[in-house]
Amino acid sequence: MAESSKVIHVRNVGHEISENDLLQLFQPFGVITKLVMLRAKNQALLQMQDVPSAVSALQFFTNVQPTIRGRNVYVQFSSHQELTTIEQNIHGREDEPNRILLVTIHHMLYPITVDVLHQVFSPYGFVEKLVTFQKSAGFQALIQYQVQQCAASARTALQGRNIYDGCCQLDIQFSNLEELQVNYNNDRSRDYTNPNLPAEQKGRSSHPGGYGDVGVAYPQMANTAAIAAAFGGGLPPGITGTNDRCTLLVSNLNADSIDEDKLFNLFSLYGNIVRIKLLRNKPDHALVQMGDGFQAELAVHFLKGAMLFGKRLEVNFSKHPNITPGTDSHDYVNSNLNRFNRNAAKNYRYCCSPTKMIHLSTLPQDVTEEEVVNHVQEHGAIVNTKVFEMNGKKQALVQFETEEEAAEALVCKHATSLGGSITRISFSQLQTI
Secondary structure (H helix, E strand, O other): OOOOOOEEEEEOOOOOOOHHHHHHHHHHHOOEEEEEEEHHHOEEEEEEOOHHHHHHHHHHHHHOOOEEOOEEOEEEEOOOOOOOHHHHHHOOOEOOOOOEEEEEEEOOOOOOOHHHHHHHHHHHOOEEEEEEEEEOOEEEEEEEEOOHHHHHHHHHHHOOOEEEOOEEEEEEEEOOOOOOOOOOOOOOEEEOOOOOOOOOOOOOOOOOOOOOOOOOOOOOOOOHHHHHHHOOOOOOOOOOOOOOOOEEEEEOOOOOOOOHHHHHHHHOOOOOEEEEEEOOOOOOOEEEEEOOHHHHHHHHHHHOOOEEOOEEOEEEEOOOOOOOOOOOOEEOOOOOOOOOOOOHHHHHHOOOOOOOEEEEEOOOOOOOHHHHHHHHHHHOOEEEEEEEEEOOEEEEEEEEOOHHHHHHHHHHHOOOEEOOEEOEEEEOOOOOO
């Protein structure tokens, strides 16, 4: 065990666990002075008033497994002897009250717009500015009140609450920013003190904001700033946005189960597909040419090591700059199934590694849960399903037991017909239904 410290490190802190849940778990052992939620890592740091309080908590939990909301959490002494304000700032949290709130939304089954957030937060005081963006921790917003007391009241009243019944849970912290800069009034950002701002930028962004280049026009791959904006202001770790190699070599494929269309269904989650070629002399290898180098980088980042048909995929950049058109290659450059022809920014936001959950859209209006299950159940054990309506359109979530089963369902059933409608399937980043 690490050296005794008044700071306790908590692991396996799922999105459903709130700050209040952690406070209730540790309050019996003494006064808690600071709490830092490390949402991106599913961890938390919690500082007791003194070392004996932390010691008694950890001694108790050596004999009793701590659980919160049905989830086991794991506790140990932190390597920090003290949580300083600087350490807290690194994680975007400040215990000092501030008129700007940082809001993270978990279990986001329904889209959250500026208008929805304004409706939720304005009862507590005049909201001056509101900005939404996507980060690794999930969908987030910064909300600036006119006065600090209103922000504190909103945080107290709304922390841990759901916007909609059973989903869209609010996790609210004080931001360490002093002033929000809003350049555009649209469904992603709004300055309520200046109604005359334009809805979109004309041309290139000149101000990449620290919390997301909000409101930038999103021409596909027009510039790295625009792409970074789609990811909430920062590219995923290890992605440069400057790669110019478009063609990928995919190896360790299951040659008996794979074909060009199945590869298309998987790789098209990360960009438009130009051409795919299965290598006849190496049947477990294929070349995939993406629309541009950034999309190729995304595919390598998110698919390297993914399991498909019992094989662990190897995805690397090819030495070939492109695939020569011919009878042995499949051309997808004009396919209307390419996902990034419209609203590329929105699609970039949904890029992720394969998950256990698939999201089905463009379903028939009268589709039933049973029909959805029958459509995909041959690909694995289904844990849970949900059919719901969003913006008047039927959609569904299906949770499999493993990522591999969900990936198989996606590659086999994306763009197939269900009840006369061509179904679109992608991975969902939701943890549970």
